[in-house]
Amino acid sequence: MNPARPLVLLVEDDADTAALYKAMLSAEEWEVVCCQNAQAARHWWFHSDKSPQLLILDVRLPDSNGVDLCQELIGAFKNGSGPAVLMLSAHGDPRMPKLCRKAGARAFLDKLRDLDRLVDTAKQLIQEQASLVGSQT
């Protein structure tokens, strides 16, 4: 296994959407872990020995919401030392990008935007994260 291969944690309840994103991200040679709800994501987060470079969270989850989950998972990290978070939503609620950024997300995208935009944003966030961690160490 390539040790430099970035790890992405994807939390998305719709199986087809998750499969789509996984197909797109896997094509970039990234390792993708999919969780269908907040509980599964928490479980993986606290029990896995791996640290993802990027979290892609759906805002609307069956057992919680992505904003709360984002705060819960990366709230403990200081000065952006945690993984980057990209939040996705199909709500169309104009307040959502601001709410997500406030919760610690670095970027917010509408799910119906171009798929390439998603991949580009994810790439950019992983690079930023890598340089940030590099400069801190």
Added chain:
Amino acid sequence: MLNWSFLKTAAVLVALTVLPLVVVSFLETWFAPPWTSFTHWSSGIAVFIFTVFFALLAAWLWHRRLNRQVDKLIEHCHALALGEQDGLDQWPDALTDLGRLGVAIQVLREALVDYLSLYRRFFEAAPDMFLSLSPAGGRILDANQVFCQTVGLLRSEVLGQAVEDFVVLDQGWDTAVSGQGGLQKGTVSTSQGVLQVEASISLERGPEGQPWVLGAILRDVTQRETLHRELLSKSTALEKALEERKDVEELKDQFLTTLSHELKTPLVSLKGFLQLIISGRMKPGDQENYLQTCWRNLSKLETQINNLLDLARLAHAKDQYDMTAVELSLLVRTEADNLRALASEQNVSLDLAQVAPSPVIIKGNSEKLIQLVDNLLLNAVKYNKEGGQVEVSLQRSGAQVELKVTDSGHGIAREHMAQIFNKFYRADMSGTGRLEGLGIGLSLVQEIVQLHKGDISVESEPGVGTCFTVLLEASH
């Protein structure tokens, strides 16, 4: 009773009569002796005694005459005080000596009568009920016409009666008069019914500080109270409507969010996978899989849109559906068969043993009836437990057809039961805390039942299962 004061009058008379006589006798004796003549002295004494006697008699008669006139005057004043009509109309004409005094009293009487009549007229003309009460507050001393008319009795029947027999105060007369008086609420019973009154009680303090009741003014506030109650109930209804309106607004907001999610989610997959296919960025052999996903999401989208349109159409255009004879037994079996694949995927068994083998015909719209059965069966399978069962029963009983769909799922919590047929209301039916769909499935079922003039009911026990019963009119 004998009045001895006439003696004073007699003494004055005697003095006035005897004194000149004594002076004359003295002068006569001084200038014409012999002044010691017995005859002279005896005649003088006799004249004196005679004069004294007549003076006494005259004084006594004069006093008796005056006493008689004074008695008549007192008697007349008593009559005036008691308000007897005779006393008011006739003046004693035998007051010859006390005539001027009588005139003075007459003038005083007329002034008093005028003065009292002002209050009497005010008392009688008042639109409110006026009661004059005994100081202890128990008895009616006087009542005006309005009060007598209201209770439907004559004044003589009311006077002297206990006020409690006519007027009931909310806090009771004892409490009302022991306090500060003032405004009290109460009721007056009349032949027309019970009147709501507002009682203004006038009190003053007795010598030992105890309350003395003077009277009460009662105002009929029945109309005002009725209006007040009506206003209150209308304002409560308005508040309730406002709350409901807020709930509806909240539900609408929720619905818009849900609608956006439910319509956009299949669209995201559809658009995304199509983009992958079009751009050729896929592994060999993935295309068919991607197309199947696209098709599934397209169907999901179609169902959601159709359900929404159906619901709108069913709510506003029930008369535009063709109603023909539909055989339900076959319809139920066919729909159940269509669902077998999904049911076995979820390890749920479908039991149709209670579906009547013979045709059950009703008059209805076959397309909508398929939707009805499909929705009920799909819910029963979807929200069932792993390894659960769905029992379907279709029986004709008399003029009605009864369709029952019973599942062994998680059941519906009591707090959701009243609202599950409401449009856009989404309850947790899967027992996972997850709210699925647009919240229109059961509203659609209810609209279809109403289209067929039927009835639908639900029984559910959390952890045991749910049973939907649909009653439809059988066709002969």
